[in-house]
Amino acid sequence: MLTVDLKKSWSEEKLRSQYEEMISYGSGPVKVDGHTEFLEEWPDRKPGDVGWAYISISGSDFAEAITVVVAEENGEPKIRDLQWGRP
Numbered sequence: 001m002l003t004v005d006l007k008k009s010w011s012e013e014k015l016r017s018q019y020e021e022m023i024s025y026g027s028g029p030v031k032v033d034g035h036t037e038f039l040e041e042w043p044d045r046k047p048g049d050v051g052w053a054y055i056s057i058s059g060s061d062f063a064e065a066i067t068v069v070v071a072e073e074n075g076e077p078k079i080r081d082l083q084w085g086r087p
Contacts, residue, residue: 003071003078010082019066022084026062033058048072049080056086
């Protein structure tokens with residue numbers, strides 16, 4: 001799921017912990033609420049990047065998002081960069 005470089009800083013447990021921290025102030029069920037944006041071209045695109053995605057996540061009393069950059073690594077799509085929380 002992650003590039004080799006990103007795996008160095010993001011373990012599965014750290015990903016889970018960051019996600020739980022991001023939504024911790026909310027209550028009720030969490031859902032991907034339908035606001036999703038995909039780009040194939042963006043200003044900071046690097047060679048090998050295949051897409052940028054913004055996925056909103058919400059509950060009854062909160063709204064957050066995760067942004068990822070997907071790049072090709074060894075012939076497979078992998079997450080090269082991720083940002084937590086809405087901008």
